[in-house]
Amino acid sequence: MNVNWRAIPQANNTLAALFAACESHGYHLEVTDEPLPDVTVYSLNSINERLYRDEIAEADCVTIAGGPHPSACYREVAEYADYVVVGEGEYTLPALLAAIEEGRDPPPGVATAAGYTPADHTVLLDGYPPFGQIKGFVEISRGCPFSCGYCQTPRLFGRCMRHRAIDEIARYASRYRDIRFVTPNAFAYGSDGVHLRLDKIERLLRSLDGRVYFGTFPGEVRPECVTERSIELITGYCANTRLHFGAQSGSDAVLRRLHRGHTVEDVVRAVDLCRDHGLVPVVDFILGLPFESDDDQRATLGLVKMVTRAGKAHIHYFMPLPGTPLQNGRPRRLLLETEKTLGKLALGGRITGSWMDHEIRFFRHTSHL
Structure with a gap:
């Protein structure tokens, strides 16, 4: 056949x-x-x-x-x-x-x-190679304990995190000179996704031979996971000069409704820690969320401005995805001041992404069948 x-x-x-x-x-x-x-x-x-x-x-x-x-x-x-x-x-x-x-x-x-008939199994990552004859990024973790309202990940892969063993990761990573990983949160490796196990991350990084890129696309991190110790692992073992994480909103009220599990203060702290350690923060934002008020959007715009003084922002316009709690949400139009500010920041090379065209956002991501 x-x-x-x-x-x-x-x-x-x-x-x-x-x-x-x-x-x-x-x-x-x-x-x-x-x-x-x-x-x-x-x-x-x-x-x-x-x-x-x-x-x-x-x-x-x-x-x-x-x-x-x-x-x-x-x-x-x-x-x-x-x-x-x-x-x-x-x-x-x-x-x-x-x-x-x-x-x-x-x-x-x-x-x-x-x-x-629903599946009667869960995939154990060590039961399958991350790639074979056709090479791909090494997937080190799957699943997410959080339940962000816009995200398909926990609905596709569950809320219980699964991890590939360090020896298996090292074996496949050895086929690359530049090593990159697929994971919903790189700093969650070896943990339940909430209580970090940075000792396991250090063991992983020590086992790798090559230029390691950790906490960058396609394996970003969460802002509350950015700490002195986690950043020291990046600067001590990795080649990347950027750290990519999601803020999504500059409003704590919006973050609560999204069930993000972090605060605006966590984002600000993560940006400051990156700057203090010589890393460029790259931060994701979603604008046009259905329950976003004018003041919420202005707060997000203010956080975008703060981020771009130290790094870069990646902007998405809200798109309701099937299978998520917000699948029936209607995107809210952007304020004129928001569009003007984003346009200026984009011309200055300080933001990327798209707040008008969904395809730019989704065509940079991979999917799992």
Whole structure:
């Protein structure tokens, strides 16, 4: 049976992980630019799904869709795709391929137009390689204990953090000169995500041989995790001169409604610590949240200005994502003063991102089938 992977740039790291998982079960994924027989697999997010919907519906082959959007909207996607992998794919995708090849019903974790049975397993990272023949970033942790209202991560991967063993990370990282990691929070490695285990992070960093980039895309950190000790680990063991973390809002009231689990003061402290230790803070913000008042937006704009005096800000315009508590929220229009200020900061090279075009935000991120 020929199994094809539809080439989509935003899913390159997913391809690396699932290529390795399928290979270990005897299935080779052939990367293609169009759907081909016998089976073609797609990994989609909530922006690019619309670009491939018709292609999948009209494909003259068996189609499998997975990723953040199909996982959240599996009933809708099952109307035009033959099978939908809901959630993690390392175990489910090879099991589904075997079922298709043998003419059996799909395994749990797969939706079809006929219905859906939830997955009966959780992926242990050490059970699967982070990549194989096709290289990708090394995923060191999965899951998130927080429940930010806009975020799909805890809904896709659960709120219990899982970690790859240090020896396994070091083995795959040795294939890179520049080492980067996939994780929802780099400083949460080895912990439950709330109570940090910086001793385990130090053990990890000591085990690596190469230029290590820790706490940068695609493995940012949270602002309350930025402390004297955590920054010392970056400056002592890592090559990066930047630290990337999310503030999201300059209003404590908004942060509480988002269930962010940190305060504006945590953000300010993290920025100051970065500056004091010679690191450039790169801070994410979301504007246009549904419950953001004018004063809330002005407070966020003030925090953006403060951040850009010491570093850079990355600006997103709120987009409701399916499967999240804010999936039905309507983005709030930006104030004229906000648009003008952001325009000036962008011209000065002090902010990046997009507060008008969602695709700029989402096309820089990867997804997990």
